[in-house]
Amino acid sequence: MRFVFKTTYDADINLFKHKTQMGYYFALFAAVLALPLYFVWTGNPYLLGEITAVLIFAIVGMGLMLLTGQTGLASLGHAAFMALGCYSNILLLNAGVPWLIAFPLAGLIAGVVGTVIALPVLRLHGVYLALATLALSIIAGDIIVLLEAYTGGVSGIAVPDISIFGYEINKYANPYAFYYVVLAVVFIIALLYRNLLRAPTGRSFSAIRDSEISAQAMGINPTRTKAKSFFLSCVAAGLAGSLFGHSATYITHETFDLVMSITLLLMIVIGGLGFIHGAFLGAVVVGLIPVLIANGRSLLATTFGININIPGLESAMFAAILMGFILFEPMGLYGRWLKVRTYFELFPFYRKDMFRRQKSYLKTERVQ
Amino acid sequence: MDFIQLIVSGLASGCVYGLIALGFVLIYKATEAVNFAQGDFMMIGAFICLGLTNQDFWGLNFWLAVPIAIVIMAVLGYLFDWGVLRFMFGQSQVSIVILTIAVGFILRFAAGTIWSHEPVSLETPFAGRDISLGGVVLGFDEIAIIIVTLLLTLALFIFFSRTKLGMAMQASSQNQLAAYYMGIPVKRIQSLVWALSGAVAAVAGILFASKGAIDPSAGLLGIKAFAAAAIGGFGSLPGALVGGLIIGLVEPLSARYGAPGFSQIAPYGILILVLVFRPGGLFSQTQKKKV
Numbered sequence: 001m002r003f004v005f006k007t008t009y010d011a012d013i014n015l016f017k018h019k020t021q022m023g024y025y026f027a028l029f030a031a032v033l034a035l036p037l038y039f040v041w042t043g044n045p046y047l048l049g050e051i052t053a054v055l056i057f058a059i060v061g062m063g064l065m066l067l068t069g070q071t072g073l074a075s076l077g078h079a080a081f082m083a084l085g086c087y088s089n090i091l092l093l094n095a096g097v098p099w100l101i102a103f104p105l106a107g108l109i110a111g112v113v114g115t116v117i118a119l120p121v122l123r124l125h126g127v128y129l130a131l132a133t134l135a136l137s138i139i140a141g142d143i144i145v146l147l148e149a150y151t152g153g154v155s156g157i158a159v160p161d162i163s164i165f166g167y168e169i170n171k172y173a174n175p176y177a178f179y180y181v182v183l184a185v186v187f188i189i190a191l192l193y194r195n196l197l198r199a200p201t202g203r204s205f206s207a208i209r210d211s212e213i214s215a216q217a218m219g220i221n222p223t224r225t226k227a228k229s230f231f232l233s234c235v236a237a238g239l240a241g242s243l244f245g246h247s248a249t250y251i252t253h254e255t256f257d258l259v260m261s262i263t264l265l266l267m268i269v270i271g272g273l274g275f276i277h278g279a280f281l282g283a284v285v286v287g288l289i290p291v292l293i294a295n296g297r298s299l300l301a302t303t304f305g306i307n308i309n310i311p312g313l314e315s316a317m318f319a320a321i322l323m324g325f326i327l328f329e330p331m332g333l334y335g336r337w338l339k340v341r342t343y344f345e346l347f348p349f350y351r352k353d354m355f356r357r358q359k360s361y362l363k364t365e366r367v368q
Numbered sequence: 369m370d371f372i373q374l375i376v377s378g379l380a381s382g383c384v385y386g387l388i389a390l391g392f393v394l395i396y397k398a399t400e401a402v403n404f405a406q407g408d409f410m411m412i413g414a415f416i417c418l419g420l421t422n423q424d425f426w427g428l429n430f431w432l433a434v435p436i437a438i439v440i441m442a443v444l445g446y447l448f449d450w451g452v453l454r455f456m457f458g459q460s461q462v463s464i465v466i467l468t469i470a471v472g473f474i475l476r477f478a479a480g481t482i483w484s485h486e487p488v489s490l491e492t493p494f495a496g497r498d499i500s501l502g503g504v505v506l507g508f509d510e511i512a513i514i515i516v517t518l519l520l521t522l523a524l525f526i527f528f529s530r531t532k533l534g535m536a537m538q539a540s541s542q543n544q545l546a547a548y549y550m551g552i553p554v555k556r557i558q559s560l561v562w563a564l565s566g567a568v569a570a571v572a573g574i575l576f577a578s579k580g581a582i583d584p585s586a587g588l589l590g591i592k593a594f595a596a597a598a599i600g601g602f603g604s605l606p607g608a609l610v611g612g613l614i615i616g617l618v619e620p621l622s623a624r625y626g627a628p629g630f631s632q633i634a635p636y637g638i639l640i641l642v643l644v645f646r647p648g649g650l651f652s653q654t655q656k657k658k659v
Contacts, residue, residue, distance in 0.1 A: 074462040076469075120644045127402050130465055131598050132643050135636040138591060142632045262469055269466055312485075312584075316477030319470035326467045327455055 013198040032183060036176045045175040049247075052175070054287040055182045056243045061267050061279030062193050063236025068265070069274035070202065071229040072209030073126045077133030078237045078264050080140035083256035085110040085238025086159075086245035087144070087151055093160040100164060103242055110238025115231040122226040129230075137261045144253040156252035159245040171247050182243055189236055193276055196232070205229050259315070266322045272332025281333045293317065331355065372504050374620050380510035380579060382616020383517035387572035388593035389600065389608035390524065391565040396602050397528070398537040398561035401453075401464045405472035407590015409566055412475050413441045414573030414582045415483050418490045430493055438570045445566025449559040457555070472587060479584040487581035490574065513575045520571060521609050528605065537561055595639035601649025610650065614638065 004011065004018050016022040039048045060082060067073050088109040092102035121132045145153045162169040162181060169177045196202040204225050207215035212222050245251050263286060271282025293314055329336055335355070343350040391406045403409075419425045420433035428436075448471070456464060494508040528534040540547040540554045547554050576582060576589070596615045600607025615635045623631035642649060 068462060072460065072462060074465050117640070120647050124647050127396075127461060127465070127602070128598070128643060128647065130402070130462075131594055132640060134591060135595060135639045139633045139636045142629060146629050146633075265466055265469075269463075273462075312473075312477040312480050315473050319473035319477075322470040323452075323467060323474070326463050326470070327452065330459065330463060 015194065015198070029187075036179055040176070048175050048179055049171065050287060052171075052179050052182050053247060054283045055179075055186050056240050056247060057264075057267065057283035057286060058280045059182075059186055059189055059243065060237045060240035060264055061271065061283050062189055062276065063233040063240065064264050065268050065271075065273070065276065065279045066193065066196075066205070066236070067229055067233035068268060069272075069278065070197070070205040070209060071226060073122075073226060073229070074130045074265065075133045075230075075233070076130050076258075076261050076265065077135075077137040077140075078233075079256040079258070079260035080133070080137045081110045081114050081234045081237035082241030082244060082260070083140055083144065084113055085241035086251060086256070087157075088238070089242035089245060090157060090159055090251075091150060099162050103162075103239065106242045107235040107238040110241065111231045111235035114234030114237075115227055118230050119223075119227055122230065123223050133261075134258075137258045141253045141257060151253070154253055156250055159249050159251060162246055171249060178246070185239060185243065189239070190276065197276075201225075201228060263318070266318060268332075269322060270325050270332055272334030272336075273330075275332070275334040277337075278332050278334045285333070289318065289321070290314065373506070374624060375617065376504075376506055376510055376514075378617040378620045379613060380507075380513045380616070381619065382596075382613035383513045383609075384572055384576045384579070384612070385589070385593045385596045385615050386609040386612025387517055387520065387568060387575065388590055389597035389612050390521065390605060391568045391572065392593065392597045393600075393603060393605055393608045394524070394561055394565040394568065396597075397605075398541045399558050400541055401461060402468070402602075403565070404465055404468040404590070404594075405475060405587070406565070406569060407593060408472040408475040408479075408587030409441065409445070409569035410573040410576065410590065411582065411584060411587040412444070412479055412573070413437055413566070413570030414490065414577035414586070415479050415584075416440050417570070417574045418488060418577055418582070419483060422488070422491050424488075430491070434574060437574065438567045441566040441570035441573075442563040443566075445569075446559045446563040448566075449562035453558075453562070454555060472590075476584045476587055483584075485584055487583040489581045490577035492578040494578070507579075509578050513579060516571065516575060517609070520568065521605060524568075525605050533557075533560070592635050595635050598639055598649055599642045601651040604649070604651035607649060607651030 002018060002020070006012065016025065035051070036045075036048060039045045060078060064075065064078050067075055085106045089102055089106035092105060093099060097105070117136065118129060118132065121128045144151045147153070151157060162178070164181075167177075168174075169181060171178045197206075204215065204220045205228075207218060207220055208222055208225050208229075215225070216222055241256070244255075248255065267282035267286045268278055269282070270285050271278030271280065325332060331338070339355055342354065388406055388410050391409065392403055395401060395403045395406075417433050417437035420428045420436060421430050426433075452467070452471075453464070456467065492509065494512060497508040499506050499508060499511065528538060536547070536552045536557050537560070539550065540552055540557045544554055547557075573582070576586070592615055593612065596611035597608050598611070599614055600609070600611030615638070618634050618638060619631055622634040626634065
């Protein structure tokens with residue numbers, strides 16, 4: 001284990017803990033930049049499309065992570081905010097707004113509308129936010145159908161291509177350029193996220209999560225802080241929704257449904273609540289599981305002659321995996337990695353309860 | 369006349385929503401956790417009763433099957449708390465919310481695998497019979513639903529405010545640590561609450577299935593019950609029922625008199641309106657925590 005000898009207070013909040021860590025992240029950055037080269041070499045960019053999809057989910061994952069992991073609020077309606085961003089983006093593009101303006105504007109619209117809706121609920125207990133966003137997620141599809149004149153309703157709407165200073169980017173015609181666009185957004189959001197956590201705002205989010213009352217005693221306004229977190233989270237969802245639309249090229253009222261909202265929540269829990277890495281790991285898992293299930297199914301069919309075709313099996317397996325994580329590894333995949341790493345770093349002094357959290361006893365906010 | 373029939377059928381479905389909402393509120397009152405799988409508990413309860421009575425399955429007597437189904441659901445509720453939730457004791461509520469959502473998916477899958485995904489109807493002795501009151505034809509099932517719901521709510525209300533166990537449940541919800549100090553076995557109390565809520569879910573399911581067909585995705589009805597519980601103000605038993613009735617009445621009326629496509633949104637629209645203008649619900653029990 002490396003012990004960093006801290007000589008300034010800044011050492012606590014530096015972007016990287018030490019030089020080696022910085023080296024790792026720069027290596028990772030170089031690797032993702034160079035990744036398309038591999039696909040140019042093989043000449044089959046199919047897998048790159050999958051990786052791009054994972055990155056898009058990582059964007060909304062980071063948004064939800066900020067809300068759920070850092071601030072401790074659960075949203076069951078992030079698919080609705082993705083839809084909001086996606087449709088705003090399409091309408092702005094169709095109105096002739098350049099993509100470079102329409103795209104951030106779409107995120108902003110999702111953020112503002114989401115915050116306005118959530119503001120009254122944010123004053124209450126976190127459960128109410130889950131409820132209100134759940135309701136929003138359910139009626140989103142119906143509202144899209146009602147606004148058929150703008151959204152195309154049931155028949156759907158085509159998503160225009162990205163155009164940056166006359167350079168057209170389409171997922172199928174130019175997968176490499178699309179990958180870099182998504183990567184740029186991921187990079188910017190990840191950097192902002194990381195920096196936010198070092199700033200007072202981000203630290204007040206964690207304070208709210210750990211104890212609202214203590215946070216209040218430290219002079220933090222809980223409602224305003226929660227609203228900030230929700231706004232940033234919705235902006236990320238709106239941006240991811242826009243990119244998702246460009247990636248799907250055609251969307252209907254069923255694209256962003258309740259199952260998607262729940263999948264997003266599942267994603268960050270599996271990845272590891274409260275870790276920015278968790279958003280990425282969760283996105284990888286969520287992207288991978290359908291492929292694994294399909295492969296497993298065909299393997300069973302070809303080698304053992306067993307045909308498993310039970311409707312609903314996939315979502316049940318998703319749910320079972322989720323339950324397993326919550327019960328046995330609440331810190332998610334990234335938490336497991338931290339434990340494994342600590343085990344080797346401290347060998348042989350690792351203790352079983354090193355990561356155990358203090359349990360909290362329940363007190364109601366209701367008056368009886 | 370038409371209007372009255374609409375009202376009565378709205379009241380009947382409102383009662384079912386109210387009963388599911390009662391299940392949430394019970395759990396919320398006692399453990400401060402929200403069970404997003406309550407609708408699926410209701411669905412499973414209905415399917416257990418249906419599997420016992422219907423001629424296609426076991427063909428037991430209806431009056432024998434109902435208590436068996438209720439007991440099975442109560443045991444399932446107890447076991448769920450004992451076997452799963454107890455491991456999460458002291459963890460954040462967000463994890464419990466996510467966990468119950470996952471459980472809902474698994475229950476839906478289990479019901480679909482065991483009893484098929486086709487909608488089936490429960491064979492009850494009072495199916496298809498109706499009473500005519502001054503020109504208004506009322507279904508026997510609808511009246512039964514309303515009466516059973518009222519009785520159950522009353523019984524639960526008395527249970528919570530008068531009996532020792534009910535008081536213990538309230539105490540353990542208000543302050544777990546203090547309840548421990550007072551010698552209340554908080555963990556067992558919580559399991560008992562889950563059992564009670566399972567039983568209520570079974571009753572709701574049986575009533576729902578006797579009124580119309582049920583299929584595994586009927587558990588999604590639980591979301592409407594959520595709206596009901598939130599409208600009534602989480603944590604209030606009468607509030608849950610009133611919220612359920614409001615949702616139940618709004619649905620047929622908006623379908624009848626509102627614009628097309630409006631009736632699906634109406635319940636949730638009301639929920640969002642209530643949360644915006646009266647965030648604690650109609651029978652609010654929350655107040656700002658003082659530092």
